Amino acid sequence: MSLRVKPKIPLSGWGNYPISHSxxxxxxxxxxxxxxxxxxxxxxxxxxxxxxxxxGDHRVVLMERLNxxxxxxxxxxxxxxxxxxxxxxxxxxxxxxxxxxxxxPGTKHVTLGGSIACDVHGKNHHHDGSLGAHIKxxxxxxxxxxxxxxxxxxxxxxxxxxxGGMGLTGIISEAALQLIPIETTFMVVQHHPTKDLDDTLxxxxxxxxxxxxxxxWIDCLASGKSMGRSIVMNGxxxxxxxxxxxxxxxxxxPKKSQHSIPCNFPSWVLNPLTVKAFNTFYYKWESSxxxxxxxxxxxxxxxxxxxxxxxxxxxxxxFVQYQFVIxxxxxxxxxxxxxxxxxxxxxxxxxxxxxxxxxxxxxxLSFPREGYTLALDLPISDGLFPFLDHLDELVLKYxxxxxxxxxxxxxxxxxxxxxxxxSGWQKVKGAVDPGDKFNSDLxxxxxxxxxx
Amino acid sequence: MTGAVLVLGATSAIAKATASAFAEKGHxxxxxxxxxxELHRIASDIQVRHQVEVKYGSFDAEKHQEHAVFLxxxxxxxxxxxxxxxxxxxxxxxQKAIDDFTVAERIIDRNFTGACSILHHSANYFEEKGxxxxxxxxSVAGDRGRQSNYVYGAAKGALSLYxxxxxxxxxxxxxxxxxxxxxxxxxxxxxxxxxxxxVASPEYVGKKIVKAVTKSRDIVYVPWFWKxxxxxxxxxPERLFKRLKL
Numbered sequence: 240m241s242l243r244v245k246p247k248i249p250l251s252g253w254g255n256y257p258i259s260h261s262x263x264x265x266x267x268x269x270x271x272x273x274x275x276x277x278x279x280x281x282x283x284x285x286x287x288x289x290x291x292x293x294x295g296d297h298r299v300v301l302m303e304r305l306n307x308x309x310x311x312x313x314x315x316x317x318x319x320x321x322x323x324x325x326x327x328x329x330x331x332x333x334x335x336x337x338x339x340x341x342x343x344p345g346t347k348h349v350t351l352g353g354s355i356a357c358d359v360h361g362k363n364h365h366h367d368g369s370l371g372a373h374i375k376x377x378x379x380x381x382x383x384x385x386x387x388x389x390x391x392x393x394x395x396x397x398x399x400x401x402x403g404g405m406g407l408t409g410i411i412s413e414a415a416l417q418l419i420p421i422e423t424t425f426m427v428v429q430h431h432p433t434k435d436l437d438d439t440l441x442x443x444x445x446x447x448x449x450x451x452x453x454x455x456w457i458d459c460l461a462s463g464k465s466m467g468r469s470i471v472m473n474g475x476x477x478x479x480x481x482x483x484x485x486x487x488x489x490x491x492x493p494k495k496s497q498h499s500i501p502c503n504f505p506s507w508v509l510n511p512l513t514v515k516a517f518n519t520f521y522y523k524w525e526s527s528x529x530x531x532x533x534x535x536x537x538x539x540x541x542x543x544x545x546x547x548x549x550x551x552x553x554x555x556x557x558f559v560q561y562q563f564v565i566x567x568x569x570x571x572x573x574x575x576x577x578x579x580x581x582x583x584x585x586x587x588x589x590x591x592x593x594x595x596x597x598x599x600x601x602x603x604l605s606f607p608r609e610g611y612t613l614a615l616d617l618p619i620s621d622g623l624f625p626f627l628d629h630l631d632e633l634v635l636k637y638x639x640x641x642x643x644x645x646x647x648x649x650x651x652x653x654x655x656x657x658x659x660x661x662s663g664w665q666k667v668k669g670a671v672d673p674g675d676k677f678n679s680d681l682x683x684x685x686x687x688x689x690x691x
Numbered sequence: 692m693t694g695a696v697l698v699l700g701a702t703s704a705i706a707k708a709t710a711s712a713f714a715e716k717g718h719x720x721x722x723x724x725x726x727x728x729e730l731h732r733i734a735s736d737i738q739v740r741h742q743v744e745v746k747y748g749s750f751d752a753e754k755h756q757e758h759a760v761f762l763x764x765x766x767x768x769x770x771x772x773x774x775x776x777x778x779x780x781x782x783x784x785x786q787k788a789i790d791d792f793t794v795a796e797r798i799i800d801r802n803f804t805g806a807c808s809i810l811h812h813s814a815n816y817f818e819e820k821g822x823x824x825x826x827x828x829x830s831v832a833g834d835r836g837r838q839s840n841y842v843y844g845a846a847k848g849a850l851s852l853y854x855x856x857x858x859x860x861x862x863x864x865x866x867x868x869x870x871x872x873x874x875x876x877x878x879x880x881x882x883x884x885x886x887x888x889x890v891a892s893p894e895y896v897g898k899k900i901v902k903a904v905t906k907s908r909d910i911v912y913v914p915w916f917w918k919x920x921x922x923x924x925x926x927x928p929e930r931l932f933k934r935l936k937l
Contacts, residue, residue: 245883267704267879268729304704307736318739321732332740 242266242274250299252288253550255557256619256647259293259680265301269321272380272410275300280679281410283350284325287357288560289647290680291405297678300410302352308332309413316418317375322352322411329418334536335490338418339476341373345592347541352411357644358403358605361540362452362474365597369607371402372600375415382409382676391601400667403602405643407677407687408668423489425477426452426539432526436467436575440611443471443595444567451475452539456525458518459591459615460511462582467574469593470525474539482533493535499547503555509618511585518587543590553618558588559647561627562606562614564596565639570611573637577613577630584626588616603664606642614645624648643681651686665690693717695769697762699750699809700779702729704878705828708897709776714741716901718773721765723750752779752805753797762812774824774904775813777806780847782880788842795842802846807853814857817866824867824904827854831874831912834921837937851910858909869903870910871896874917889916 242264251258266272281300282292292299306323316338318329326340327347333339344359355377360369367373376390379401387409389398401408431448433439439455442448450473457469479489543549550558565573574593581587592614599608617623631653634641640657641649655661669689682688698710701722710720714737722730722745730747737745746768750761766772783798810825817823832840833847851870858868875881875890896913903911912918927935 243879243883265879265882268702268726269732270726270728307732308739309732309735311739 242271244298248299250282250285250293251557252290252292252647253286254288254559254647255550255553255555256559257290257293257680259290259295261294261297261299263299263301265304267304269305269412272300272305272412273384275410277676278678279410279676281322281352281356281406283323283353284348286346286349286353287644289645290684291357291644292353293680294678295680302350302410305412306350316420317415318418319413319415320351321413322350322355324351325349326351326354329416330536331492333418334421334424334492337420337422337490339421339536341417341419342367342370343540345541346544347537348544351414351416352406355402355411355414356404356406358600358602358607359644360594360596360607362454362594364607365449365453365595366451368597369403369600369602369605371399371602371605373417374402375417377401377411377415378413379409380412382672382674386412387671396667397671399601400603400664400671402600403605403643404664404668405604405681405687406679407682408671409677421476421490422479423477423482423484424491424493424536425482425533426474426536427477427481427531428472428474428534428539429531430525430528431471431473432522433467433469433471435465436578437571439467439469439471439593440571440574443593443611448473453595455593456521457591457593457613458522459578459581459587460515460518460585461522466582467578468522470522472525474534476536477533493537495537495545497545497547500549500551503551505554508554509552509588511587514588553616556619558616558618559623559627560614560616560645561630562612562642562645563630563634563639564606564608564610564612564642565634565637566608566610569637569639573633573639574611574613576637577633580626580630580633581615586617586620586623586626588618591615603660603667604643604658606640606644608640610639612642614642628653643685646681649685651684654685654687661687662690694771694773695719695721696774696776697721697723697765697769697772697813699723699775699777700752701733701747702726703778703780703880704893705873705876705896705900706776706778707733708893709778709900710897711737711741711894712897712901713776714743714745717743719744719769720746721769721772722747723761723765724779725749725751750809752809753800755805755808758809759812762809762816766816771820772816772823774826775809775817776900777810777825777827779805780828780830780880782840782843785840785842798842799846802843803849803853806850810853810857814861814866818861818864822865824869825854825857825861826869826871826900826904828871828873829854831872831917831921833872835924835932839937855910867904867907869900869908871900871903871913872910872917872921873913874920889914 245263247260248263278297280294302323305321308320310319342361358371452474455469455471702724734745781801788795829851830847832844854870899913
């Protein structure tokens with residue numbers, strides 16, 4: 240069964256910037272993964288923000304129909320599935336059976352393969368690491384058409400080059416994911432409002448206040464004494480004893496509310512005034528929740544998923560997500576400097592999130608490392624890119640780095656300075672893909688290639 | 692009743708979605724097709740998601756002489772069948788079919804003759820059993836012959852007639868025969884084809900098919916508006932239609 244090609248389809252990431260036109264194929268059979276000729280990049284649900292799954296003038300493979308769950312071991316909680324399965328599907332099937340994802344990003348509309356390729360992290364990195372730490376083994380369709388099985392013990396160099404490898408070592412076809420047991424669909428959440436950045440860092444770092452999941456929504460437009468004020472939202476999976484519900488209701492899937500942004504909004508909707516108004520309101524509203532409260536997992540982990548196409552709030556020009564991490568020793572100063580620049584530039588957004596990271600994992604191009612990570616949305620407007628180049632220099636100065644899954648505009652030299660393990664990655668890439676079959680707009684922009 | 696359903700052509704997107712919808716209601720399944728590696732993956736997926744028994748086996752629409760034995764095998768494996776769901780078909784390359792009759796012959800076999808063969812044995816099985824249902828996926832393309840795909844259209848049209856006859860024969864025995872006529876569906880068959888509109892998802896079609904069984908429907912256009920569209924198409928006088936380039 241041969242694959243039909245849809246020629247020159249416009250594709251973009253979640254930021255709707257940049258847009259690239261590529262030939263697209265959508266295999267429905269596993270055996271069709273061998274039929275891909277020429278320069279190729281796999282794509283899941285396209286939720287990375289920039290150009291990671293774009294491949295202008297070449298081929299993009301939509302993996303969404305290779306989404307079969309192949310086996311589940313009730314005793315160990317290990318799920319084996321094809322790479323196109325989504326986190327939403329995994330939750331819908333396994334939450335009622337008492338299992339949850341070990342690590343999840345802020346949306347459930349991502350594929351297993353895409354999440355591995357970006358080595359996604361969640362609100363529990365400081366305890367549980369990133370997704371790569373919970374993958375037992377993977378199968379990868381390599382450039383020569385063979386299928387390579389790898390794990391931390393078997394071909395570990397290929398394994399760790401693929402975790403966070405942005406799809407450039409081959410097409411992840413299957414993976415074995417370790418799920419975690421839960422007893423209810425609810426989370427117990429406690430909010431801690433903070434008055435400024437140092438207060439925020441202190442609360443995030445306080446082991447008495449800490450919980451399994453920890454994240455701070457940060458008001459990145461607050462200035463002066465309030466700069467860096469946040470709401471720290473810590474939580475854990477509710478035990479049955481913490482809820483007064485009948486036993487059979489404990490694992491019921493929550494009703495998913497769904498609103499939708501119907502079209503691209505004009506660019507004046509999200510402007511410094513409206514965003515500042517939103518931030519002030521949101522800070523007061525969330526601070527008022529003083530006691531621990533219950534919330535279902537869907538609202539705690541995926542608040543934005545209930546607004547379909549929320550990226551259209553940013554209009555046709557799209558937006559850029561800027562996410563970096565700075566080691567703890569430089570975090571207070573580094574974040575102050577960067578936040579100050581943001582406040583001065585009036586480019587802030589209502590969506591700014593600060594998390595604590597634990598130790599670096601083994602993915603050669605993985606983003607998380609010990610420290611604090613800040614993620615912001617920035618609408619594309621004049622002067623944004625030179626401003627971000629300047630922020631890059633600051634991040635580098637404080638020994639931090641940028642998240643490739645969110646990046647749309649970083650320069651190759653900046654990337655090389657931020658990712659010291661790149662030369663190790665190059666060796667693996669050169670070995671498994673000497674002809675550079677797997678390439679993307681991102682890899683070409685950043686100059687990611689194998690060692691010849 | 693939630694007895695076993697035989698899914699013929701189980702590797703297609705519509706078949707997979709319908710099989711899932713049946714499994715969600717508790718029906719065990721027997722998946723049939725030529726690509727057993729794919730069938731294994733689909734079977735595993737349905738078993739993990741819906742926790743019903745799913746078996747699979749090799750089936751080739753064009754190998755008529757094997758159909759009787761195949762059906763007996765499926766019946767034995769599943770300890771009897773409640774329904775047979777015929778989901779195989781091949782759009783084929785119309786231009787090649789015009790140039791080379793062997794290509795046209797295959798389109799007719801894969802969509803009609805092969806279907807008649809397995810339907811023949813299925814009908815006899817259900818008639819003897821005294822209960823059950825047969826679902827056949829035809830197409831709106833079978834409602835009128837058009838210059839752009841009349842070989843496929845004719846085969847599907849013939850299939851609709853055959854199913855209609857079976858419906859008439861089996862109704863007194865309490866056996867349902869349902870004809871499904873999908874419009875454009877987002878599958879490998881139509882991916883990348885120009886001129887598509889009002890494209891339905893396989894999941895939507897699957898749900899509608901299972902509902903059609905519950906509601907004992909006869910001929911079901913999916914989505915419903917294709918019934919209106921085809922009524923209009925069919926009402927165009929031949930004198931005018933022959934001049935069009937649909």
